[in-house]
Amino acid sequence: MKKVIVLFPHFGNLPPQYKMWRASALYNPDIDFLFFTDCEVEPAKNIIVKKMTFEEFRQIVQNMFDFPIVLDRPYKICDYRPAFAYIFSDYVKNYDFWGWGDLDVVYGDIRHFVTDDILSRYKMISGYGHFTLYHNDEYTNTFFMKEVDGYVDYKEALTQQRSMYYDEYEYKGFGDKWRGCHPDDCWLEWPFDNASKPKQSYHFNSLTRGWQQVIFEHIDNKLYMLRFNNGKLEKKESMYAHFQHRGFMKDKVTDYSHFLVTPNAIIDYPKHFITLQLRWLCRNRSLMTKYYQWKDRIKWKLGL
Numbered sequence: 001m002k003k004v005i006v007l008f009p010h011f012g013n014l015p016p017q018y019k020m021w022r023a024s025a026l027y028n029p030d031i032d033f034l035f036f037t038d039c040e041v042e043p044a045k046n047i048i049v050k051k052m053t054f055e056e057f058r059q060i061v062q063n064m065f066d067f068p069i070v071l072d073r074p075y076k077i078c079d080y081r082p083a084f085a086y087i088f089s090d091y092v093k094n095y096d097f098w099g100w101g102d103l104d105v106v107y108g109d110i111r112h113f114v115t116d117d118i119l120s121r122y123k124m125i126s127g128y129g130h131f132t133l134y135h136n137d138e139y140t141n142t143f144f145m146k147e148v149d150g151y152v153d154y155k156e157a158l159t160q161q162r163s164m165y166y167d168e169y170e171y172k173g174f175g176d177k178w179r180g181c182h183p184d185d186c187w188l189e190w191p192f193d194n195a196s197k198p199k200q201s202y203h204f205n206s207l208t209r210g211w212q213q214v215i216f217e218h219i220d221n222k223l224y225m226l227r228f229n230n231g232k233l234e235k236k237e238s239m240y241a242h243f244q245h246r247g248f249m250k251d252k253v254t255d256y257s258h259f260l261v262t263p264n265a266i267i268d269y270p271k272h273f274i275t276l277q278l279r280w281l282c283r284n285r286s287l288m289t290k291y292y293q294w295k296d297r298i299k300w301k302l303g304l
Contacts, residue, residue, distance in 0.1 A: 008037070010037045017249060035049045079163060081100040082143075085136060105131070112237075114239070191238065218261070225238050
């Protein structure tokens with residue numbers, strides 16, 4: 001089986017979804033997750049932890065470049081993601097694929113979707129900030145340095161104080177450059193669910209697969225998107241789900257072998273009146289959507 005490692009430089013506070021992330025990561029034992037962090041992240045068989053301060057991390061990164069970089073806050077790390085294999089070559093050298101991701105996610109059975117056959121046929125998997133893998137070879141690992149007309153130069157991305165979203169699509173950064181130069185090497189399927197932001201829809205809508213008013217069920221190593229359609233409960237398996245801008249989520253789980261992810265809380269799977277409770281959790285929450293739309297407009301007007 002091809003070996004995969006996902007890198008997580010993370011400094012400051014862990015997100016409210018971290019325990020859920022960790023539980024789902026442990027259910028993916030064929031993937032290693034490497035942290036560079038000052039947080040209390042407990043090591044496990046497939047969770048590797050390198051404790052360091054943010055300044056120590058910044059210095060490691062600076063040592064790899066012969067020009068002054070800008071890395072003045074943890075969020076700016078996102079612009080350095082395409083360079084992870086170049087910067088941390090000693091940590092990824094024994095793996096076939098390396099990548100990055102976010103912690104405000106819950107994984108399903110990743111290798112059910114990203115099979116060895118997929119990894120043999122493609123050099124880039126997905127390409128999104130919440131989960132991306134690249135083949136571990138010298139050309140791919142240094143491709144971020146390649147100058148291509150029409151795309152952001154890596155020196156510009158690494159020397160600007162503002163976030164350049166160099167790792168993301170639609171900003172003429174690394175992902176767009178790789179996809180534009182090597183379209184046949186890209187696996188661009190969408191077996192994951194990027195949930196709507198609260199200001200777009202307080203209840204979960206899958207922006208990638210179209211289902212609305214959904215919740216998520218995690219059981220053992222499987223993740224399912226749930227909805228009621230014409231009164232009937234439907235399920236669709238997911239590789240992972242991403243819950244952006246939901247710092248208000250509460251983790252109330254006591255048994256991580258079977259739990260639900262709802263718009264405002266992670267909870268144990270119900271034992272009684274299951275269909276009734278699932279239907280209630282999938283309800284339309286239009287008033288809460290309006291509240292977050294109002295809140296976002298106020299913050300924008302105040303420049304917050």
